[in-house]
Amino acid sequence: MTEEVAGYFKMLSEPVRLHLLGSICSEGEATIGELTERLGLCQSVVSRHMKLMTEHGVVCKKTENGRTLYYFADDCLCSICAPVVEKIRARAAEQSRLL
DSSP states (O other): OHHHHHHHHHHHTOHHHHHHHHHHHHHOOBOHHHHHHHHTOOHHHHHHHHHHHHHTTSEEEEEETTEEEEEESOHHHHHHHHHHHHHHHHHHHHHHHHO
């Protein structure tokens, strides 16, 4: 059990994945194309990371009107990630202000 939890958090430790999750958390479910546009990343990079997060149960996907949308598998993760990301952003803004 402990190794599974460690693997889950290790999978979340990739900055690109956290960026993708932050986007879904703040702006809602999205297609690969929408995530690519939102974050300015290559489609292949977004696809690879979303596939991995889907396989690990972090996000789920559904098809609506011919579009594949990705969303949090568990809203608990969003409620954990959002304050952490906001705290880091605030710290970075404060540090840049001091420079």
